[in-house]
Amino acid sequence: MIEHHKILSASICYHCGEEITGIDRVIDDKHFCCAGCQGVYQILAANNMCAYYSYNDAPGKRLSHTSHFEYLDEPSVIKQLIDYQDEKSTIVTFYIPAIHCSSCIWLLEHLYKINPAIFSSRIDFLKKQVTISFKNQGLSLRNVVETLVEIGYEPAINLQDVVKENSNSVNKSLILKIAIAGFCMGNVMLFSFPEYFGLSGLERQFQSLFGWLNLAFSIPVTFYCGRDYFVSAWNSLKHKHVNLDTPLALIIAVLFLRTTYAVVFNIGPGFADTLTGLVFLLLMGKWVKQRTYHHISFDRDYRSYFPIAITTLQDGKEKPKAINELTIGDRLWIRNGELVPADSILMKGDAWLDMSFVTGETEPQQKVLGEIIYAGGKQMGEGIEIEVVKNPSQSYLTSLWNKAHYTDNFKHNFNDSVAKYFSIAVFIIAFAAMGYWFFNSNTTKAWAAFTAVIIVACPCVLALSTPFTLSAILSVFDRRGFYVKNTDAVEELAKCSAIVFDKTGTLTTTENAKIHFTGTLDQEEKKLVVSLLNHSSHPLSRQILKSLSFNGFYAISKYKEIPGKGIKGLVNNQMVYAGNQAILPFDIKPIQQSGVHIVINSAYKGTFVIEQQWREGLDKLISKLEDSFRLTVLSGDTNKDHEALKKLFLPNAVVKFKQSPHDKLEAILIQQKTGEKVMMLGDGLNDAGALKQSNFGIAITDNINNFTPGCDGILKGSSLNDLPNFHQLSKDGLKIIKISFAIAIAYNCIGLYFAVQGTLYPLVAAVLMPISTITIISFTTIATRFFARKNHLL
Amino acid sequence: MNILYFLVGCSVLMALVFLGAFIWSLKNGQHDDVVTPGMRVLFDDDEVE
Numbered sequence: 041m042i043e044h045h046k047i048l049s050a051s052i053c054y055h056c057g058e059e060i061t062g063i064d065r066v067i068d069d070k071h072f073c074c075a076g077c078q079g080v081y082q083i084l085a086a087n088n089m090c091a092y093y094s095y096n097d098a099p100g101k102r103l104s105h106t107s108h109f110e111y112l113d114e115p116s117v118i119k120q121l122i123d124y125q126d127e128k129s130t131i132v133t134f135y136i137p138a139i140h141c142s143s144c145i146w147l148l149e150h151l152y153k154i155n156p157a158i159f160s161s162r163i164d165f166l167k168k169q170v171t172i173s174f175k176n177q178g179l180s181l182r183n184v185v186e187t188l189v190e191i192g193y194e195p196a197i198n199l200q201d202v203v204k205e206n207s208n209s210v211n212k213s214l215i216l217k218i219a220i221a222g223f224c225m226g227n228v229m230l231f232s233f234p235e236y237f238g239l240s241g242l243e244r245q246f247q248s249l250f251g252w253l254n255l256a257f258s259i260p261v262t263f264y265c266g267r268d269y270f271v272s273a274w275n276s277l278k279h280k281h282v283n284l285d286t287p288l289a290l291i292i293a294v295l296f297l298r299t300t301y302a303v304v305f306n307i308g309p310g311f312a313d314t315l316t317g318l319v320f321l322l323l324m325g326k327w328v329k330q331r332t333y334h335h336i337s338f339d340r341d342y343r344s345y346f347p348i349a350i351t352t353l354q355d356g357k358e359k360p361k362a363i364n365e366l367t368i369g370d371r372l373w374i375r376n377g378e379l380v381p382a383d384s385i386l387m388k389g390d391a392w393l394d395m396s397f398v399t400g401e402t403e404p405q406q407k408v409l410g411e412i413i414y415a416g417g418k419q420m421g422e423g424i425e426i427e428v429v430k431n432p433s434q435s436y437l438t439s440l441w442n443k444a445h446y447t448d449n450f451k452h453n454f455n456d457s458v459a460k461y462f463s464i465a466v467f468i469i470a471f472a473a474m475g476y477w478f479f480n481s482n483t484t485k486a487w488a489a490f491t492a493v494i495i496v497a498c499p500c501v502l503a504l505s506t507p508f509t510l511s512a513i514l515s516v517f518d519r520r521g522f523y524v525k526n527t528d529a530v531e532e533l534a535k536c537s538a539i540v541f542d543k544t545g546t547l548t549t550t551e552n553a554k555i556h557f558t559g560t561l562d563q564e565e566k567k568l569v570v571s572l573l574n575h576s577s578h579p580l581s582r583q584i585l586k587s588l589s590f591n592g593f594y595a596i597s598k599y600k601e602i603p604g605k606g607i608k609g610l611v612n613n614q615m616v617y618a619g620n621q622a623i624l625p626f627d628i629k630p631i632q633q634s635g636v637h638i639v640i641n642s643a644y645k646g647t648f649v650i651e652q653q654w655r656e657g658l659d660k661l662i663s664k665l666e667d668s669f670r671l672t673v674l675s676g677d678t679n680k681d682h683e684a685l686k687k688l689f690l691p692n693a694v695v696k697f698k699q700s701p702h703d704k705l706e707a708i709l710i711q712q713k714t715g716e717k718v719m720m721l722g723d724g725l726n727d728a729g730a731l732k733q734s735n736f737g738i739a740i741t742d743n744i745n746n747f748t749p750g751c752d753g754i755l756k757g758s759s760l761n762d763l764p765n766f767h768q769l770s771k772d773g774l775k776i777i778k779i780s781f782a783i784a785i786a787y788n789c790i791g792l793y794f795a796v797q798g799t800l801y802p803l804v805a806a807v808l809m810p811i812s813t814i815t816i817i818s819f820t821t822i823a824t825r826f827f828a829r830k831n832h833l834l
Numbered sequence: 835m836n837i838l839y840f841l842v843g844c845s846v847l848m849a850l851v852f853l854g855a856f857i858w859s860l861k862n863g864q865h866d867d868v869v870t871p872g873m874r875v876l877f878d879d880d881e882v883e
Contacts, residue, residue: 091878142873149874165870216860223853227846242835249839253846 057098080192087154092147099143100192111349111360112182131173134195139168198344218323221265224257225316232313251303254312261316262296284459287499294494313806329507329527338525350381370428380417382432389424393417453531455506466497473796485798492800496791501784501816512824513773516833521756529752532736534770536719543675545723546740548652555587559646566590572616575599576607584648614641657761662688664764674699676726705729765831772827780816787812
């Protein structure tokens with residue numbers, strides 16, 4: 041393999057597809073942007089696995105950082121991670137965020153070529169999971185993870201294990217119930233057919249056989265498939281409250297009893313077809329409602345951000361320890377880029393902490409010895425030694441999740457509030473009909489009328505129209521980059537009357553950040569700076585390099601990169617520094633605190649400032665929202681953007697700065713106490729408490745695969761401008777549900793006409809129910825599409 | 835026409851077998867991932883070295 045370095049050419053990295061801005065590395069006539077990409081290619085080439093590159097162009101992802109995996113040798117950590125282990129082999133499942141194309145599948149399923157001790161590896165593409173089984177002998181869990189990291193697929197190993205939370209056993213049992221209900225329904229329909237067309241004398245001898253068969257099929261449908269309705273109805277009655285499942289359970293019970301009665305005493309066909317059809321349709325509605333996004337998790341809390349283990353110092357020796365085993369007094373060793381897992385005191389080292397998780401502030405803060413460091417801070421710079429003063433679960437940050445008041449956030453939906461009146465009305469009619477026939481001393485008719493009214497007045501349509509409408513809205517939303525947790529959340533969205541914004545990352549974006557230089561650089565100085573930056577793979581260096589777009593380099597010596605601080609080097613016999621204040625040889629008074637300061641030959645030249653851009657079309661969005669919502673901005677940052685925000689918002693909007701996560705949470709609580717339904721838009725862990733407390737929390741992200749805090753909906757940054765339309769569509773959705781309810785009542789009236797007379801023939805019930813269901817489902821689908829088009833979302 | 839008793843029994847039995855097959859495939863995890871196998875089938879076989 042011939043390896044040589046070439047100077048800048050406008051080409052694209054063969055591995056990751058990014059533009060090559062620094063040194064162009066060439067092997068086998070292929071260009072690479074960095075040592076990482078080149079390394080992965082070399083491993084794959086050595087193992088004869090270059091097919092990876094043939095399925096997609098540039099399938100790789102650039103490696104961003106390196107982690108330490110010593111903790112994967114700890115038995116207590118291993119036990120938490122693995123799925124299965126025996127003497128010979130181990131099976132483990134990892135969540136790998138980098139999985140994105142068919143090349144990834146090919147590569148990760150051919151791991152055995154790289155290491156023969158790996159038996160097999162299986163990918164679940166949608167969930168971005170890989171399940172690996174490997175030989176215990178000759179391979180440890182740590183080796184497996186390191187192999188994955190080597191080829192550019194670092195698994196995300198967090199305290200909240202994403203892999204195990206995503207189990208879909210609930211869904212499986214529902215599908216099983218649907219299958220059985222569908223099977224029974226089909227067979228019952230088949231055996232009821234002769235009855236529909238009238239029985240000839242010959243067929244009459246089969247009547248009781250078909251009746252008994254129908255009864256047999258009704259038993260599993262009632263007692264297995266319909267079980268949840270009885271349980272739910274019983275629970276709600278125990279709490280002296282009626283939900284939609286209460287009348288449904290009553291109907292299922294009445295249908296079953298009447299069918300049994302009819303079959304046993306051989307007095308007619310019974311209602312087995314209506315019963316099985318009803319349960320099947322109800323379960324379908326439930327299934328539509330339960331649709332989830334496998335690739336997105338809405339329930340992340342601080343545990344997803346924290347690593348599973350941390351390095352502790354015991355008698356001066358490094359030893360990894362699982363986070364949940366940490367105790368007060370433990371000494372921790374925090375490396376560059378690692379998170380502080382528990383509130384601690386700084387014992388040793390130079391601490392520069394990025395507290396953006398906790399406070400939303402973007403500038404790293406310096407801490408002095410003996411000062412308290414809150415959990416969630418990220419060390420930027422060399423390693424520090426700290427002593428734990430509080431358990432991880434009781435730290436300042438995690439207390440956001442432990443507050444008890446989240447529980448009063450009980451959400452009431454339209455269905456349950458209607459169900460109460462519905463049930464009362466049905467009972468009044470049923471008893472009235474029964475009373476009338478008793479009065480006319482016709483006992484058989486009285487019972488027939490009573491049960492028939494209950495059967496006919498089925499809120500089945502109500503139970504179906506809501507999930508079908510709302511899930512149709514969900515699919516409109518997700519086509520536009522708005523992922524809502526579930527159908528209930530759509531109802532909450534419709535009710536919102538106030539919006540609270542976070543500033544950084546929500547109203548602003550780093551995607552197309554502009555870089556400008558506060559001073560001036562001549563051509564010669566530019567060349568010096570470019571030569572220095574070219575050696576660094578830090579994202580800031582690359583961004584600045586791109587903005588300078590300068591060709592030509594000097595040779596460089598005495599190059600040094602200090603993590604979290606910056607870089608320095610001797611370029612063309614002149615000392616050049618680039619970085620934050622900590623790396624500079626002397627104190628400067630820069631115009632702008634944050635940014636990359638440039639010092640050449642002990643003269644301060646200026647600072648590269650990265651400006652956060654307001655999201656595009658924000659002014660239009662705000663003026664649209666101002667008509668119908670009370671707007672508030674809560675920023676964790678300093679008030680440097682106050683003027684700009686004043687221009688965007690009307691004077692009556694509240695704008696607050698330096699808000700801690702707890703302040704944000706309190707602010708939401710106060711608004712809720714005044715009767716507002718609050719929608720919160722935020723992006724970071726510092727908004728997590730507020731997002732959870734709000735009636736509808738939206739996490740904004742520019743990349744759906746990034747970690748987002750727990751919320752009700754995830755919105756792509758580029759779709760923020762559609763927010764008023766999303767809200768309008770959810771309101772229209774509630775309107776659709778109400779209209780379909782009116783249609784259902786019209787159908788019910790027809791049925792009731794027969795029912796109160798005690799002449800409801802099973803055939804009428806069996807025909808009426810599917811017709812009304814089909815009407816409702818097609819109505820909700822068409823109406824949703826109509827409103828989505830009206831709101832410019834389709 | 836008594837043969838119908840036998841035939842009805844047969845049809846129910848056969849339907850039960852299919853239901854059983856579905857339940858087995860569900861429990862076996864065959865419906866867990868319906869996307870990846872479709873992509874996997876498009877890969878070339880390993881070249882003989």
